[in-house]
Amino acid sequence: MSAGRIMEGAGCVTWWGFGPARDVLGAGTVRAEGELNVLLVGSGDPRHILKTIAGLRDTDTLHVWVIENSMEVVARQLLLLWLSLTAPDSMSMHEKTEVFLEVFGNTEIRCQTEETVKHVAALLLLSVTNTIDTHTQSHPCLDTSLLKFKERDELIQIFAQWQQPPSATANMAKARDARVRRHLGTRYDSRLGSYDWDLTMKLHQKGCGVIHKQQYAKWRERGLAFEMREGLYQIANQSLLSTRVFNHRGDRVGLRGYWGDIVSSPYLAFGIETENKELLKTQNNQHVKSAQEISVANVQMLFESLAIRGGHPHKHQLGGKGVDLATGVETEPFQKNQDTMDNQMTKEETQTIKQACGIHAEVKEQPETPYKAKDLELMNLNGVRVSFLSLDSLSKLPTKGQFSQRFNSLYCSASMVHHLDSSLKQVAAPGALLMIELTKYLLDLSKEQEAAFTARVGEIAKDLGFISARDSSDNSYAVFTLQDD
Numbered sequence: 001m002s003a004g005r006i007m008e009g010a011g012c013v014t015w016w017g018f019g020p021a022r023d024v025l026g027a028g029t030v031r032a033e034g035e036l037n038v039l040l041v042g043s044g045d046p047r048h049i050l051k052t053i054a055g056l057r058d059t060d061t062l063h064v065w066v067i068e069n070s071m072e073v074v075a076r077q078l079l080l081l082w083l084s085l086t087a088p089d090s091m092s093m094h095e096k097t098e099v100f101l102e103v104f105g106n107t108e109i110r111c112q113t114e115e116t117v118k119h120v121a122a123l124l125l126l127s128v129t130n131t132i133d134t135h136t137q138s139h140p141c142l143d144t145s146l147l148k149f150k151e152r153d154e155l156i157q158i159f160a161q162w163q164q165p166p167s168a169t170a171n172m173a174k175a176r177d178a179r180v181r182r183h184l185g186t187r188y189d190s191r192l193g194s195y196d197w198d199l200t201m202k203l204h205q206k207g208c209g210v211i212h213k214q215q216y217a218k219w220r221e222r223g224l225a226f227e228m229r230e231g232l233y234q235i236a237n238q239s240l241l242s243t244r245v246f247n248h249r250g251d252r253v254g255l256r257g258y259w260g261d262i263v264s265s266p267y268l269a270f271g272i273e274t275e276n277k278e279l280l281k282t283q284n285n286q287h288v289k290s291a292q293e294i295s296v297a298n299v300q301m302l303f304e305s306l307a308i309r310g311g312h313p314h315k316h317q318l319g320g321k322g323v324d325l326a327t328g329v330e331t332e333p334f335q336k337n338q339d340t341m342d343n344q345m346t347k348e349e350t351q352t353i354k355q356a357c358g359i360h361a362e363v364k365e366q367p368e369t370p371y372k373a374k375d376l377e378l379m380n381l382n383g384v385r386v387s388f389l390s391l392d393s394l395s396k397l398p399t400k401g402q403f404s405q406r407f408n409s410l411y412c413s414a415s416m417v418h419h420l421d422s423s424l425k426q427v428a429a430p431g432a433l434l435m436i437e438l439t440k441y442l443l444d445l446s447k448e449q450e451a452a453f454t455a456r457v458g459e460i461a462k463d464l465g466f467i468s469a470r471d472s473s474d475n476s477y478a479v480f481t482l483q484d485d
Helices: 003-010 047-054 071-085 093-105 111-134 149-163 172-203 213-222 291-310 347-356 394-399 422-427 447-464
Strands: 035-041 061-067 242-248 251-257 313-315 322-324 329-331 377-379 384-388 407-412 428-437 466-468 477-482
Touching: 003 172, 035 047, 047 061, 047 291, 071 093, 071 111, 071 149, 071 291, 071 377, 071 384, 093 111, 093 291, 111 149, 172 213, 172 251, 291 377, 394 422, 407 422, 422 428, 422 447, 428 447, 447 466, 447 477
Parallel strands: 035 061, 035 407, 061 384, 407 428
Antiparallel strands: 242 251, 313 377, 322 329, 428 477, 466 477
């Protein structure tokens, strides 16, 4: 298969990673303790963040530093983390798990989930705006203050577009079908056979037998990986839309659509491994539980770990004011007997706020929702912080004294490994771990290409001063440890 076809299958935007969630601090023989710092480069989603937090001891503190290659991915990471931090009192654990997975893996979502995305987008918009105005973070666990001003402006534009999608929004079904046609070429008319081949001869052979045929085929055909509830999944998931620039007759033209993975599936992140062996039972050589059910169990377990560490939830406020989720504007502090109509702003005031943020859009009436600003609370995870760094900051970290020998563990995705160079050793703490995602689940690669990539990763790690940390049957990731001088 040509390089173009391989790129078409994996996509040019990493909406989810190509490997299971890992505790990046526990990948070596000895787990670091105390004040811990982790650098994630191109992880694409928060799976490693959630898994690493779940593995913390009560006395540990964790600061995760995240670098992505596009602001659309940063925005989606913030959305998923915000959902993860929603307090159980505001949204039940089961409902939060379902909403998280629906946003995570479905190109089309239910109207109820769309409203939740709009509400969170409104809060995120104000949160990022607050970092520009006050140079402080709005939530102790999520920090965007280290991003450049133009990057934060781009985040604000993205969140505004999620909150009020343009009337001529991309048709997700058509956008996805165009990708499938381009990827399969002459095999498009027999695409169901291609789906079955990729599942049985590739994913199942790689140990992903829990991915059921019907669910995988439905995701390949329609982009629906998680259908936990009955309902109409027909509204475009705005967090999975992005703009790709093409050259057309000498001009650069941006086309908005779905440019992520259409082959490997979002089941890889949470749905192919579990510590609960009951979920991996087989009957007549068939797995009883599916990747969807395992994903639900794993994500709910991670959320329970967050709730335990969170203790008392953190109510989101900006400068002593609440946030009206229906309009995305600030309100006066809520009083128990205060008429809620007093907290509503006019259309003109709402438009003024949007224009102040650089967002010029027609104000639309928002439907009523079950969530109110006074009810939505976020957990403050004790000793945990996630900071997002600028897209071009990886090469600059070694030149900044604050990052000298700072990171106990470093993670790099397969798509970002070419950015690693010898200067990375300067930011690695003594005995630091380096975890690099391999191409095991990039289904369009041959075994020879997989082996060549793995060998290249070993060479890169050696040049950086790292040596193999273990001999493991886990060939989803390569793990190295910093060699003593």
